[in-house]
Amino acid sequence: MGEDREHQLDGREADIPGGGLYHATKYALEAISDALRFEVRGFGVDVIVIEPGLIVTNFGDVASASVGGDGGDYDEFNHKVAELTEGAYKGPMAKLGAGPEAVAKAIERALSSKRPKPRYPVTASARLMISQRKLVTDRMWDRMMRTQFPTPGG
Numbered sequence: 737m738g739e740d741r742e743h744q745l746d747g748r749e750a751d752i753p754g755g756g757l758y759h760a761t762k763y764a765l766e767a768i769s770d771a772l773r774f775e776v777r778g779f780g781v782d783v784i785v786i787e788p789g790l791i792v793t794n795f796g797d798v799a800s801a802s803v804g805g806d807g808g809d810y811d812e813f814n815h816k817v818a819e820l821t822e823g824a825y826k827g828p829m830a831k832l833g834a835g836p837e838a839v840a841k842a843i844e845r846a847l848s849s850k851r852p853k854p855r856y857p858v859t860a861s862a863r864l865m866i867s868q869r870k871l872v873t874d875r876m877w878d879r880m881m882r883t884q885f886p887t888p889g890g
Contacts, residue, residue: 751877753885754817773854784846785855789862790833796825809889816885832861 751759766785773783800818805811824830842856857863869877 753881754814782852784852786839786842787855787857787862788839789857789859789865790824790829791839792825792830792833792835796822812886813888820884829861832859832864834859
């Protein structure tokens with residue numbers, strides 16, 4: 737379309753327990769992006785969503801270090817979320833991720849395209865999680881999450 741482009745970094749891959757507020761912000765960006773893609777097309781503006789997936793940085797360390805405990809119902813849950821988050825960035829799942837330069841390359845690809853796609857999943861983890869969520873029902877997803885996370889207060 738036109739030369740003007742708007743980019744949103746997004747993460748609609750999956751809703752992981754413990755990340756509700758974070759995922760809510762990503763859904764908001766996705767809704768705004770989808771609406772804007774329609775609304776500004778006539779002005780020559782393409783709205784493109786970059787879906788990074790797992791970008792291997794020190795985020796896992798930072799996130800897990802911020803988990804404290806007060807002896808409440810969420811202690812076990814929060815510590816498990818921290819453990820799994822850190823493991824995603826350091827364990828086998830990190831092989832499905834990429835460094836920040838992969839996001840830059842996706843943005844460059846979108847900017848240089850004469851007809852950019854509405855969405856650019858960046859990493860194997862993004863493509864896997866998007867596909868996985870399409871294949872399973874919400875109840876199946878919840879069941880899968882219960883095998884990995886303790887239920888607060890349960």
